[in-house]
Amino acid sequence: MNDFSAAQRSRVTMLDVAEHAKVSKASVSRFIGDDRALLSDAIAQRIERAIAELGYRPNQMARGLKRGRTRLIGMLVADIRNPYSIAVMHGVETACRQHGYSLVVCNTDRDDEQERQHLALLRSYNIEGLIVNTLGHHRDELQELHREMPLVLVDRKVEHLESDMVGLDNPQAVDLALNHLEERGYRDVLLVTEPFDGTSSRIERVNRFKAQIAQRPALSGTSIETGSELTAHLKTFLDTPGTGPKALFCANGIAALASTHALRELQCNLFEDVGLIALDDLDWYPLVGSGITALAQPTQEIGASAFECLLKRLRGDDGPLRTIDFPARLIVRGSTHGVLR
Amino acid sequence: MNDFSAAQRSRVTMLDVAEHAKVSKASVSRFIGDDRALLSDAIAQRIERAIAELGYRPNQMARGLKRGRTRLIGMLVADIRNPYSIAVMHGVETACRQHGYSLVVCNTDRDDEQERQHLALLRSYNIEGLIVNTLGHHRDELQELHREMPLVLVDRKVEHLESDMVGLDNPQAVDLALNHLEERGYRDVLLVTEPFDGTSSRIERVNRFKAQIAQRPALSGTSIETGSELTAHLKTFLDTPGTGPKALFCANGIAALASTHALRELQCNLFEDVGLIALDDLDWYPLVGSGITALAQPTQEIGASAFECLLKRLRGDDGPLRTIDFPARLIVRGSTHGVLR
DNA sequence: CTGTTAGCGCGTTCAT
């Protein structure tokens, strides 16, 4: 029997340091905290030595208990295997670390029950703030949590939940895509999106798409969702004589993956038979066919910005709700080389 | 000024529940913990109601303080943007949740200083166990931590650190790749790996590769590292007349990405001019050229297995060190269609 | 400047 369970006991505590340095716990506490200025050099040095000799590490749990400050930020992610989420999370984590916070990430795997459990969990660990990148199907619990701590939504709004929000300027991104496609001579555009499922960013993209199509006489457009029938739908789109050269507009990286798969199944000549532009910029886009044209999201900035929002609130900012929309950046590759004749 | 800082105070505590149910804190504690059997039905129900009505959530920080059990597992990841790491982490997280543990993930971004900081951090939060997927350039601190808690290495060994270890059966994977390439008629194989940098799995793969090449009269082989000169090296390989049909063997997903990029730069006809087999199975492999043949790692299992190792140790298992190697699985795609004439 | 005291929220003896 190993004694990892007893290991906790053997850890050196503040009292050990105090005794070793022949001072009181309070002094050690001051040394650890932000009150080091109040200490005489002599005592400060004694404590410093004692800490070094004993290898003392303050127990964050205990600190958190007492001060109500755990220096922990929680992040709820719908799908940790989505590269977008990872990239944003990386931005959040970096910003956290720079400000002395740590990040606890909870992946819900798009499961409502897991979302609920994770919310309870994060709360039980006294996190100081929450970053949410899920559907938020538990409005009430989110609401309740939001009364206890600042909250910022990433990419997706949650209905009837008033909070700061960081994401993409979806209308701008859609316009950028359509401008590019139109300029390159495409006329018949098919938007491919994941099922809405209440995801605000997806809805915004499709809505803007429809609105823009209605306003652009040169273009015609329809939209479909990914799923088991994607290939069949794509086939129909490709086979139906349209108003001109055809192109796909994939509303995110997952849709781009699925669409490219489907195009290959259909023996499509990538990308001669049909153009393709995709939101997100994944590292394999350049490798497929002649390369996939992308609308890159500044994921690092989105993540950092989300954390900074939180930090401001933690520091007492009580200003009006903030909504930060970052612009997408067009990266042209072969998939929209256009109509060459 | 908002009062998120005061929010902690307003949270409902065990005492609130006790008073509401007109019982003692001890009874509530028993209800929360594993001693529910000791309570009379009447009192148990009163407590249950009180908890529900007040929305009480036990404070994990306080529990951890008292019992030394935080139900927290730490994971140190070298590069969170590596799909392999994500996949393993997903496996770990799932297993954690199933057993009532939570996962705190720390990304070191391959930076030694960050690794050090994160280690100190994880320790200060009283995690109960640690899963390490980094170079472990801080042997001493890892060693010290390992005296306090169980530790399991994933994918990469750390020299002179004795601990459980979960990863891939690298020799088997390499053999599988070479068998396949040989069978398909390739004769001249170039292994592409990321710089070793002390990473045991990379070293094992290359060593096995060299050993096997030496033993297989039909094959000849060399190896190179990714980096700024990758394209040039590849060009040399392709241009140099060899012992027969050429193929690349990418030692992981990153190498596969870099190599494919380079091949495109060289205007290679994927994959007619040269074959390709890659370790890891990323979701875009099927989309490139005629599809990239893969050696898939059972990442989910690797992650779950790592956690279970930890759990056994936490439960007192003091048996000998365990090393668990999972086999790779071959997924044949167009990039190794072989020599057709 | 420094030490003493009293909790933070909870689990765990000890009584009853």
Next chain:
DNA sequence: ATGAACGCGCTAACAG
């Protein structure tokens, strides 16, 4: 079966 009291490691209020 239940409750009272103490302490986990630490910070904050108050003395001195």
